[in-house]
Amino acid sequence: MAVLGGQKTAVKPKRRSSRTALQSKQTQLAWLLMLPTIAVVILVAAYPLVRTFYTSFTDAAFGYRTHFIGWTNLYNVLQDGKFRETVYETFKFALITVPSEFVLGMGIALVVNSRFKGRGALRAAMLVPWAIVTVVNAEMWNLMYNDTYGVFNDILEKIHWPGAPFAFTSDPTLALGAVSGIDIWKTTPFVALLLLAGLQVIPNDVYEAATVDGASAWQQFWRITLPLLKPAILVTLIFRTMDALRVFDVFYVLFGAAPCIPGNCKMSMAVYIQENLVSFAGSPGQIGYGSALSVAVFIILAVIVAIYVKAIPLERT
Amino acid sequence: MNRKIASIAASVLVFAFVAPSATGVLARTAHHHGVTAARPAASLPKAPKDPFAKQDKKYSGQTITYYGGSVGTDHLADVPLVKAFHKSTGIKVKIVEQPSDSTATLSFLQNLFTQGSSSIDVTRLDVVWPGTFGRYLVSVKKPLAADAKLEIKSLLKNDTVGGRLVAMPYQGDFGMLYYLKDLLKKYHIAKPPTTWTQLTKDAKKIQKGERKSNKNFYGFVFQGKSYEGLTCNALEWIASYGGGSFISPKGKVTVDNAKAKAALKLAQSWVGTISPKGVTSYDEGATQNSFTGGDSAFARNWPYMDSPAILKGTKVQGKVGVAPLPHGAKGKSSATTGGWQIAVSKFSKHKGAALAFARYYASKVVQVWRATYAGIVPTMNSVASVKSVKKVQPFLSTVGKHTQRVVRPSTVLAGNYSKGSTDIFQSVNAILLGSKVSSTVANLKSELQSLHP
Numbered sequence: 001m002a003v004l005g006g007q008k009t010a011v012k013p014k015r016r017s018s019r020t021a022l023q024s025k026q027t028q029l030a031w032l033l034m035l036p037t038i039a040v041v042i043l044v045a046a047y048p049l050v051r052t053f054y055t056s057f058t059d060a061a062f063g064y065r066t067h068f069i070g071w072t073n074l075y076n077v078l079q080d081g082k083f084r085e086t087v088y089e090t091f092k093f094a095l096i097t098v099p100s101e102f103v104l105g106m107g108i109a110l111v112v113n114s115r116f117k118g119r120g121a122l123r124a125a126m127l128v129p130w131a132i133v134t135v136v137n138a139e140m141w142n143l144m145y146n147d148t149y150g151v152f153n154d155i156l157e158k159i160h161w162p163g164a165p166f167a168f169t170s171d172p173t174l175a176l177g178a179v180s181g182i183d184i185w186k187t188t189p190f191v192a193l194l195l196l197a198g199l200q201v202i203p204n205d206v207y208e209a210a211t212v213d214g215a216s217a218w219q220q221f222w223r224i225t226l227p228l229l230k231p232a233i234l235v236t237l238i239f240r241t242m243d244a245l246r247v248f249d250v251f252y253v254l255f256g257a258a259p260c261i262p263g264n265c266k267m268s269m270a271v272y273i274q275e276n277l278v279s280f281a282g283s284p285g286q287i288g289y290g291s292a293l294s295v296a297v298f299i300i301l302a303v304i305v306a307i308y309v310k311a312i313p314l315e316r317t
Numbered sequence: 318m319n320r321k322i323a324s325i326a327a328s329v330l331v332f333a334f335v336a337p338s339a340t341g342v343l344a345r346t347a348h349h350h351g352v353t354a355a356r357p358a359a360s361l362p363k364a365p366k367d368p369f370a371k372q373d374k375k376y377s378g379q380t381i382t383y384y385g386g387s388v389g390t391d392h393l394a395d396v397p398l399v400k401a402f403h404k405s406t407g408i409k410v411k412i413v414e415q416p417s418d419s420t421a422t423l424s425f426l427q428n429l430f431t432q433g434s435s436s437i438d439v440t441r442l443d444v445v446w447p448g449t450f451g452r453y454l455v456s457v458k459k460p461l462a463a464d465a466k467l468e469i470k471s472l473l474k475n476d477t478v479g480g481r482l483v484a485m486p487y488q489g490d491f492g493m494l495y496y497l498k499d500l501l502k503k504y505h506i507a508k509p510p511t512t513w514t515q516l517t518k519d520a521k522k523i524q525k526g527e528r529k530s531n532k533n534f535y536g537f538v539f540q541g542k543s544y545e546g547l548t549c550n551a552l553e554w555i556a557s558y559g560g561g562s563f564i565s566p567k568g569k570v571t572v573d574n575a576k577a578k579a580a581l582k583l584a585q586s587w588v589g590t591i592s593p594k595g596v597t598s599y600d601e602g603a604t605q606n607s608f609t610g611g612d613s614a615f616a617r618n619w620p621y622m623d624s625p626a627i628l629k630g631t632k633v634q635g636k637v638g639v640a641p642l643p644h645g646a647k648g649k650s651s652a653t654t655g656g657w658q659i660a661v662s663k664f665s666k667h668k669g670a671a672l673a674f675a676r677y678y679a680s681k682v683v684q685v686w687r688a689t690y691a692g693i694v695p696t697m698n699s700v701a702s703v704k705s706v707k708k709v710q711p712f713l714s715t716v717g718k719h720t721q722r723v724v725r726p727s728t729v730l731a732g733n734y735s736k737g738s739t740d741i742f743q744s745v746n747a748i749l750l751g752s753k754v755s756s757t758v759a760n761l762k763s764e765l766q767s768l769h770p
Contacts (some may be wrong), residue, residue, distance in 0.1 A: 063732050149533065169597075258542075278424065281427065
């Protein structure tokens with residue numbers, strides 16, 4: 001035993017050292033295998049990001065020499081009343097669309113998760129709005145919203161709705177609702193799909209056990225479905241909130257470069273960035289300023305993600 | 318009250334599945350300042366040979382690159398031209414097509430020129446770009462002198478940057494007044510209105526009568542959406558009142574004057590009366606839908622809408638008349654120019670051959686050929702009188718010759734133009750939505766002044 005024990009103690013350090021050699025070899029291999037991925041990430045994500053941060057400290061513009069101007073741009077972003085309006089507008093848009101899509105999507109997911117005849121066909125049909133290209137989708141709704149030949153006003157007039165016809169896309173009180181309607185119609189299926197995927201992995205026996213214990217369907221939903229759906233919910237909400245705050249296409253198609261004045265702002269943050277960074281690129285300092293706006297939006301989005309991850313804690317498995 | 322919207326929505330839906338590409342839609346929304354008629358795109362007949370072939374032959378064997386028309390009619394017309402030019406001069410021209418979204422072309426050219434690249438020898442330029450790129454372009458004054466005499470003067474002025482003629486116009490769309498002949502007759506209106514006040518009166522009269530059978534009938538539709546098209550519309554109102562063009566060619570901001578404000582006040586009064594409330598979000602497409610759907614008596618649009626390809630099968634086929642846009646009490650009918658110029662890069666390694674091609678491309682014979690077979694609107698009044706052109710573009714002689722062509726203040730604003738134009742169309746859009754004219758114009762004045770020190 002003693003010999004054995006001695007052997008053991010003698011072998012142990014040796015084994016450890018050989019393990020570390022193997023480990024370091026494996027680590028090396030891992031780095032080697034990850035190298036292409038790292039290179040691609042640096043090329044397509046890190047470099048543009050760093051470059052945007054750098055550009056935000058300059059007065060870059062097409063046709064002009066670039067100078068380093070320090071914090072001037074970021075300071076001006078904080079003073080930019082129009083940018084603030086677009087931030088409010090975009091947050092209002094997100095506050096309307098994300099909860100609506102979540103509630104509707106959850107309802108649809110629960111329905112198509114239950115067993116009934118024609119479930120497969122319904123699951124396919126539910127994806128139709130999401131499958132349409134956003135720009136085409138927005139143009140389609142734009143036609144339907146038209147105040148003289150659009151279908152919505154036609155219906156409203158036929159039922160003698162007071163005040164019809166409405167100029168949905170130009171009336172400041174209706175415009176945000178109009179643009180949100182498009183997004184909700186288009187994206188609810190996506191939310192439903194993500195939640196459905198989450199629902200499918202909840203094992204059935206949990207519900208069976210709950211039924212045996214006498215839990216009502218309502219109790220089952222709050223006590224079992226929702227907690228077990230947490231990871232899917234977090235992913236869905238982060239995805240949707242990010243998308244809603246970065247919204248560009250529906251706003252751009254519906255309103256173009258519409259004026260943004262207090263009380264009547266039809267511009268999202270992304271459209272404002274596009275205007276400054278792309279449309280005005282030939283004006284002095286604009287590429288620098290547009291980059292500073294991008295950095296500001298990046299920071300806003302990062303804060304939102306952090307809040308979500310903190311607010312919905314996930315147990316590590 | 319025929320509403321085809323359900324079927325339109327259905328066909329869009331089908332389109333979305335069959336061809337999941339947004340380019341068609343984008344092309345329409347982006348192409349606001351030079352909408353080309355959608356004509357049946359059969360292959361075009363042989364192009365004319367270079368009238369200056371004798372001089373140009375000395376560059377025979379050289380190859381140049383032309384950054385030319387985008388996919389569709391523009392490119393289709395480029396192909397036979399390049400072929401005929403090669404045959405008569407021996408100069409080979411490679412075509413690189415521009416994207417149909419002109420903003421993308423603008424950024425590409427900005428990159429190309431700031432890097433001093435020689436990869437493009439000749440390029441086409443939107444009418445609002447010469448000011449931006451003037452310093453990177455070769456003067457075309459001497460080599461193109463003969464044809465320059467035939468061009469519309471205001472367009473040449475637009476292409477003159479710092480005293481140098483840097484581009485040659487070859488396509489020039491302009492705003493026109495569309496009306497329905499049968500309605501004018503029905504309401505005993507002898508001829509289309511020549512002043513904006515008359516238009517307002519006529520539109521009211523027709524609208525009142527037509528409302529009895531069509532609740533959604535309006536007198537006048539135009540492009541009131543907050544985009545480049547509104548800058549074009551507003552320029553026409555203001556210039557036709559004798560109120561200038563926002564900024565004088567010398568750089569003085571002129572918009573804050575009584576005539577300009579009178580024009581804008583009248584336009585503001587249209588919204589919700591003779592024009593739908595939603596006109597503040599109308600672009601060319603919405604204007605076209607309203608007019609061809611028989612829902613409006615008058616419309617402002619580019620020449621493309623007056624083509625059989627667009628009107629055939631619509632409710633208004635055979636009833637459409639065109640006239641010069643109305644003017645203010647003492648002003649002149651004014652039409653904003655949209656369209657394209659051709660220019661030679663100063664970084665080109667084959668400037669002689671490039672200038673020869675530019676001269677051929679903008680020459681009268683080629684403009685006649687292009688107008689006749691590709692439906693592209695020319696920039697020389699003498700082209701309008703050619704028989705074959707008259708047949709396919711009658712509006713050139715009935716409207717184009719009787720309207721003063723005005724240009725947006727792009728040459729004076731140069732790289733600042735898109736910012737200036739955004740200030741303009743956002744202010745005018747706010748006015749149409751009810752903002753006070755005097756304070757909004759005063760504000761616009763200071764915004765424009767900050768752009769032009």
